[in-house]
Amino acid sequence: MNIGIAQLIALPVLMALGAAAQAGNLVVSVLDKDGKPVQDAVVVVTPANKSTQPKKPLQQQATISQEKMQFIPAVTVVPVGAKLQFVNNDPWDHHVRSSPAGTGQFSAANAGFELRLEGKADGKPARSAEVTMDKPGVMGATLLGCFIHGSMRGYVYASESPWAGKTSAEGIAIFEDLPDGTAQVKVWQADQLIDIAPQQVAVSAVLAKSVMQLTVVPRRRRS
Numbered sequence: 001m002n003i004g005i006a007q008l009i010a011l012p013v014l015m016a017l018g019a020a021a022q023a024g025n026l027v028v029s030v031l032d033k034d035g036k037p038v039q040d041a042v043v044v045v046t047p048a049n050k051s052t053q054p055k056k057p058l059q060q061q062a063t064i065s066q067e068k069m070q071f072i073p074a075v076t077v078v079p080v081g082a083k084l085q086f087v088n089n090d091p092w093d094h095h096v097r098s099s100p101a102g103t104g105q106f107s108a109a110n111a112g113f114e115l116r117l118e119g120k121a122d123g124k125p126a127r128s129a130e131v132t133m134d135k136p137g138v139m140g141a142t143l144l145g146c147f148i149h150g151s152m153r154g155y156v157y158a159s160e161s162p163w164a165g166k167t168s169a170e171g172i173a174i175f176e177d178l179p180d181g182t183a184q185v186k187v188w189q190a191d192q193l194i195d196i197a198p199q200q201v202a203v204s205a206v207l208a209k210s211v212m213q214l215t216v217v218p219r220r221r222r223s
Contacts, residue, residue, distance in 0.1 A: 023052065023177040024203040030171045030187055031213045037171025038218060040075040041189040042138075045163040047203065049179040054162050063087060064154060066094045066117070071154025074221065075190070077166055080136050080158045087128040088117035096129075098139040098156075112139050133158040138188060155190050178203045185210045191218040 030041040058079040065072045067089045078084070088094050098112030113131045120126045133139070139156045157164070163183075167173045186198040192214045201208050 024180060024205055024208060026175045026178055026183070026185075026201060026203060026208045026210065028167075028173045028175070028185055028187075028210045028212060030167045030173070030189070031211065032217045033213070033215055034217055035213070036217075037167070037169070038189060038214060039167055039169050039171065040073075041167045041171070041173075041187055041212075041214075042075065042077055042157045042159075043165055043167060043173040043175075043212075044157075044159050044161050044186045044188070045175050045178065045183050046161045046186070047163065047179050047181060047183040049181045052177070052179040054175075055177055057162055058082070058159065058164060061085070064156070065089050066096075066152075069152055071152060074154050075166055076154070076156045077164050078133055078156065078158055079162065079164075080133060080160055082133050082158065083130055084133060084156060085128055085130050086115055086117060087126050089120055089126050091121070092119040093117065094119075094152075136160045153190075157188060178208075180204055185212065187212045187214075189214055189216075189218060191216050 026045060028043045028045075030038045030043065032038050058077065059082065060079065061083045062076050062078050063085045064076055065087045069090070076084070086096050094117050096113075096115040096117070098114075115129045115131070117127045117129060133156060136158050139158070163175055163178065165173050165175070180203055183201050183203050184198050185201055187196060194215070196212060196214060199210050199212065201210050
């Protein structure tokens with residue numbers, strides 16, 4: 001079959017348009033009990049059509065710093081199998097111990113990983129340690145060893161779906177180029193101890209929107 005120059009030039013354009021027709025965008029808004037936007041809620045989208053991967057995949061490596069008695073960032077989203085590096089930038093020692101979020105306490109039955117990081121000495125590099133998130137779900141990374149540091153809390157969400165992220169200060173998470181068809185939207189938030197029901201959305205060329213409302217008002221983050 002002979003193809004003219006015009007068809008050869010137009011072919012990539014037609015292919016791009018065809019690909020665009022098979023993808024759509026989704027905006028997820030997360031609100032608290034009072035209808036106010038929620039920052040750092042984890043949104044996981046699971047398309048029924050799993051043939052497409054995000055153009056910007058979740059990072060396979062992430063760093064969580066301990067600074068001024070806080071975990072920074074407070075919430076980290078990674079894929080299952082990702083490596084986490086914990087870095088202590090404070091001048092005093094810290095521990096990091098994880099347990100499933102929502103249990104409220106540590107025990108041998110729910111223990112995850114445990115690290116000890118020495119404080120950063122003047123003029124010396126910060127101490128660090130690495131773990132691998134080999135199980136899906138949420139792990140609450142909480143300091144232990146000194147009870148006066150009990151206010152330090154951070155969370156790591158290991159997502160089985162490649163379409164996952166955190167909400168912005170405006171309570172918004174945007175997912176681009178999702179495959180056409182139905183998709184499940186799930187939201188996790190640290191203070192929402194009882195999971196809210198997931199939503200089903202239809203993804204197409206028309207912008208899809210989903211509003212998820214918590215049944216709690218999250219605690220204000222320590223500055």
